Amino acid sequence: MMSLPDSDSEDELPPGWEERASDDGVVCYVNQQSKTTQWTHPRTGRSKRITGELPLGWERYFDESSKRYMFLNKETQQRTNIDPRLAFAVEEPTLNVAQVRQRFDSCTAALQVLHGKDLHGRVALITGANCGIGFETARSLALHGCEVIFACRNVASANEAIDRIAQERPAARSRCRAVPLDLGSLHAVQQFVTHIKQSVSHIDYLILNAGVFALPHSKTIDGLETTFQVCHLSHFHLTLQLESLFDHNTRIVVLSSESHRFANLPVENLTLQHLSPPADKYWSMMAYNNVKLCNVLFAQELAQRWKQRGISVFSLHPGNMVSTQLSRNYWFYRLLFAIVRPFTKSLQQAAATSIYCATANELTGLSGLYFNNCYFCEPSKLSKCVALQQQLWQLSERLVSDIMEQQVK
The missing domain is CATH 2.20.70 (Ubiquitin Ligase Nedd4; Chain: W;)
Incomplete structure (x- = not known):
């Protein structure tokens, strides 16, 4: 030193x-x-x-x-x-997390977290901001003056989402814009990054919200299992490629799930087959559990690597079986989500923890924490395994490098 x-x-x-x-x-x-x-x-x-x-x-x-x-x-x-x-x-x-007082809970709405805040001059980039929790996160920030980039595969849907916000607050229209991002393609991620670097000089809030759930086995254009690439690998690549736009004011918020506690990734000898299994070893629920563990592992390792830069990285659970489009891929989950809807969080409540992690003053200087109901809690023992964090990082780096090299050829 x-x-x-x-x-x-x-x-x-x-x-x-x-x-x-x-x-x-x-x-x-x-x-x-x-x-x-x-x-x-x-x-x-x-x-x-x-x-x-x-x-x-x-x-x-x-x-x-x-x-x-x-x-x-x-x-x-x-x-x-x-x-x-x-x-x-x-x-x-x-700075000590034990000194942070709990101000909000499971009933708190995102707009309540932002009460009294002026976010003019702040820039947020939110993946999957066109619907569900991502939309409520984007809407809440935009209504408080934040410039919001809707990073979405479906640009038409993203523009419709912006129209809904503009009907509520006309001045917000100039602060919101949709930019196409297909997380099923690393080449598309790279094109998105190039556009963003040309249009903004700094990002205050990077909220990795987009995800898929209960997909039948399928592969992306890059040859990887879709749930793994969309929920982890493309977000991993996106974050690292945007590094030059981050500083001590930046917070990176990774949406995970309590499902990460039921993952079955091995502590030793993590391989691509564990993360992107073939059809005969694939179960959609376990694929989701494992990728949500990847989200926490990635956030923990990123927090350590960027700690000296003052960049805060948090992961979180938004809520159980929240009524979003996440369950649209399988009739059983659509039925289950519909049955439990009266007993789960609203979308505004589900977006509250993302908003809290991105904007709460008391979290300044803290990093690497996992949140549920706008308060930190212990993630799974497996997610805190340093060896597994590093294995996932190294494997993700190799995958990205190999895919990008193949595309150049």
Whole structure:
């Protein structure tokens, strides 16, 4: 580990570092040389927070041209993107999940989580945002000023979803747009990434929401079992390809399920056949359980790899048997979901945990947690297996590399 230059002041930043404040008042530290960020002071290892009102004569405003919050000294007309309260930041205890107070529960709706929040200037990218939980997530963010990219295979359906939001809040139309994304093709994912990088400079919320359930055995254009590629591998590739658009303000939210507790992936010698089984070894329910475990494993490993950059990664369970289009592929599940509908969450309630993970101030600086009902809980023992996390990552990398190389040929 590289040693820092000596200093007379323990609190003095090393050369090439600077302080910035997040919108919720937590101080982050930027290494200009490596272009990385972290939530703890590079010398002391402690965290800071700014508190109180702006100094007399200062005001905070959103600058439409730069798409960021600025600070104005009304007396001198000085404008800056640096919060003047940084000079008075105070140390706070090391960020600890045990200190997070539960504010919401299973009955909370997504719009309740966002009550009082102004998300102008924030950019969200949501896969599968045209219907179900993804739509309610997108709608809730858009109604609070967020720019939302609807990443969907069915663009016509996504545009209809945007129309519904615009009927409710006409100003939201200019903040929403549909971009085609077919998660059944890594080539399509790459085309999507190229378009996004040309159109936005930063992503605040990446919400990996899209998924399939109860599919009969089928293969994607890339030759992999569909449930595995759509729910995990394409999201894995999408996230890594968008890395340059993420910073310490970014949160990555991965929708998993309590079904991950019933997965049967081996701890050792994980192979492609376990993840993308042939037809004679395929059972749709186990394929779903296993891919939901992949979601948590991916989130845990990504959180570790990007921890020093200050990027937060969370996985979650939205709710049991929520009435969405997820069950449309098999009559038995359609019937079962219809029977339990009166006893399950509404779509607004199911979207609440995604919204909470993306926007809650108290989660700033935390990462790698699993949530249910807007509060953290322990994921399965298997999902916390570091060896399995790393095996899945390495296997996913190889699969993506092999498929992309074949397409070049």
